[in-house]
Amino acid sequence: MNAFFNGEIFKDSLWLLVKTLPTVFEVLVLGLICAWAWGLALSLIRLSRFRALRYLAGAYIDLFRGLPLLLLFIFIYYGLPHAGLKLNALSSGVLGIALCYGAYSAEIFRAGIQAIAKGQTEAARSLGMTHGQAMRYVILPQAVKLVVPPLTNELIAMIKDTSLMSVIAVPELLFRAKEKMGVVANSTPLTVAALIYIVFTIPLIRVAARMESKRRKRRPGGKPPAGITPEAGIADAQLYDADIAAQLPKGGYG
Amino acid sequence: MTSMIELIDVHKSFDSLEVLKGVNLTVVKKEVVVVIGPSGSGKSTMLRCINGLEPILKGKVIIEGEDLHGPHTDPNRIRQRIGMVFQSFNLFPHKDALHNVMMAPLKVQKKPKAEAEQIAREQLCQVGLAEKMHAYPDELSGGQQQRVAIARALAMKPDMMLFDEVTSALDPELVAEVLGVMQGLAESGMTMVVVTHEMGFAREVGTRLIFMDGGVIVEEGDPREMIPNPKEPRTQKFLSMVL
Ligand SMILES: Nc1ncnc2c1ncn2[C@@H]1O[C@H](COP(=O)(O)OP(=O)(O)O)[C@@H](O)[C@H]1O
Ligand SMILES: [Mg+2]
Numbered sequence: 001m002n003a004f005f006n007g008e009i010f011k012d013s014l015w016l017l018v019k020t021l022p023t024v025f026e027v028l029v030l031g032l033i034c035a036w037a038w039g040l041a042l043s044l045i046r047l048s049r050f051r052a053l054r055y056l057a058g059a060y061i062d063l064f065r066g067l068p069l070l071l072l073f074i075f076i077y078y079g080l081p082h083a084g085l086k087l088n089a090l091s092s093g094v095l096g097i098a099l100c101y102g103a104y105s106a107e108i109f110r111a112g113i114q115a116i117a118k119g120q121t122e123a124a125r126s127l128g129m130t131h132g133q134a135m136r137y138v139i140l141p142q143a144v145k146l147v148v149p150p151l152t153n154e155l156i157a158m159i160k161d162t163s164l165m166s167v168i169a170v171p172e173l174l175f176r177a178k179e180k181m182g183v184v185a186n187s188t189p190l191t192v193a194a195l196i197y198i199v200f201t202i203p204l205i206r207v208a209a210r211m212e213s214k215r216r217k218r219r220p221g222g223k224p225p226a227g228i229t230p231e232a233g234i235a236d237a238q239l240y241d242a243d244i245a246a247q248l249p250k251g252g253y254g
Numbered sequence: 255m256t257s258m259i260e261l262i263d264v265h266k267s268f269d270s271l272e273v274l275k276g277v278n279l280t281v282v283k284k285e286v287v288v289v290i291g292p293s294g295s296g297k298s299t300m301l302r303c304i305n306g307l308e309p310i311l312k313g314k315v316i317i318e319g320e321d322l323h324g325p326h327t328d329p330n331r332i333r334q335r336i337g338m339v340f341q342s343f344n345l346f347p348h349k350d351a352l353h354n355v356m357m358a359p360l361k362v363q364k365k366p367k368a369e370a371e372q373i374a375r376e377q378l379c380q381v382g383l384a385e386k387m388h389a390y391p392d393e394l395s396g397g398q399q400q401r402v403a404i405a406r407a408l409a410m411k412p413d414m415m416l417f418d419e420v421t422s423a424l425d426p427e428l429v430a431e432v433l434g435v436m437q438g439l440a441e442s443g444m445t446m447v448v449v450t451h452e453m454g455f456a457r458e459v460g461t462r463l464i465f466m467d468g469g470v471i472v473e474e475g476d477p478r479e480m481i482p483n484p485k486e487p488r489t490q491k492f493l494s495m496v497l
């Protein structure tokens with residue numbers, strides 16, 4: 001037991017590890033903003049009428065969903081310098097997260113947009129709105145509500161995946177915990193790191209679960225959202241379940 | 255020029271399925287053209303081709319003298335002049351009635367907010383929903399939702415209106431309130447194309463009746479003559495089923 005939970009080392013490591021949190025938050029917030037902005041852009045391109053761009057966006061999404069994030073981090077940090085592009089560890093981390101999670105987010109946004117009944121676009125277009133106006137004023141405001149739960153799940157995965165940046169020497173939680181483990185020859189620092197991850201992830205997991213059960217109660221059985229016939233409402237919910245759920249990270253992507 | 259809508263030999267396919275097989279139709283100002291026909295005969299598709307929601311394969315769609323598919327035509331601008339109401343209402347669920355109605359004047363016509371709101375209030379009063387300005391679509395009955403949808407289309411001050419089976423999704427007791435609004439609109443001189451199975455409406459409000467089957471217009475005429483005495487066998491068969 002002492003090997004995993006030593007009071008003295010616990011106190012020491014706690015402070016040491018908490019001090020890394022600003023760095024973790026910085027990467028996370030920047031990565032999140034970039035990944036979601038990039039993902040939204042990709043999804044809109046993917047649903048645009050420009051065939052070549054659509055194809056490119058699709059290829060990008062497939063590629064980056066198929067690559068391990070760990071490989072991406074290593075490539076950006078250790079590989080790109082050979083091509084003359086040298087990024088510091090932090091920027092490498094943000095870029096890796098944006099590239100990889102941009103692809104996942106794009107699929108979530110696409111599913112959300114497509115889950116909005118076709119009738120909504122038709123109604124908007126019949127009023128003279130352009131494709132862009134229909135997206136902006138009618139489709140996206142509704143899609144945003146649908147994508148909040150899957151994006152929350154994505155955030156959870158992202159938090160865990162910041163630990164992968166320990167291999168590119170970003171001074172984050174796991175990196176420091178491993179360092180300390182070596183010094184004290186004891187696993188307590190790892191226990192502390194685990195606790196810190198959990199403090200952030202568990203509340204989010206609960207929130208996501210709550211949103212999920214609320215959605216289940218509201219949508220298929222209850223009154224369908226206005227403007228959608230009951231059948232369409234159920235079809236949407238199924239599409240949502242099948243499509244968005246399928247995109248969700250089941251754990252880390254590493 | 256009084257010709258509001260002209261369809262000239264319009265063909266439309268979904269992949270290999272030919273849905274419109276050469277439709278010719280001219281609608282003049284203040285006409286109320288009622289379109290009937292069996293399910294799948296292409297009625298909705300024809301309406302959607304009139305305002306360019308569906309691209310066409312062949313033929314011409316001319317709206318108030320302008321070729322909808324002309325090289326210099328902006329279909330979005332033409333659509334502003336064509337109101338459309340759908341069977342499934344398609345109200346924007348994230349906006350209350352007032353904002354459903356004022357959205358297009360505000361965002362499409364770029365009217366000042368106060369003016370757009372004024373227009374929306376007037377339109378909602380017109381359809382008898384002065385009390386429901388701030389209700390969200392899911393707080394309204396089907397009939398009320400459909401009236402908001404009509405008000406929303408009218409807020410753009412369109413020159414013509416298309417109605418696609420707008421009472422088919424309604425409980426029977428709610429049909430009359432929507433038909434009443436449409437009748438009022440027709441009496442005010444609006445040019446209308448109405449796909450419906452309400453033969454009473456066709457007889458009393460329609461100025462022309464069109465029977466569609468298999469992607470073509472099979473027969474047309476004065477509803478008061480055509481309903482009791484259809485000429486084509488297919489029309490006879492259809493009418494005997496719905497009457
Ligand atoms: N988006 C679509 N894709 C493929 N087929 C369609 C589509 N819309 C309509 N159709 C087909 O076109 C035919 C005519 O449909 P529609 O115009 O809706 O008929 P109606 O309104 O007279 O019932 C039907 O066979 C229908 O299945
Ligand atoms: Mg139809």
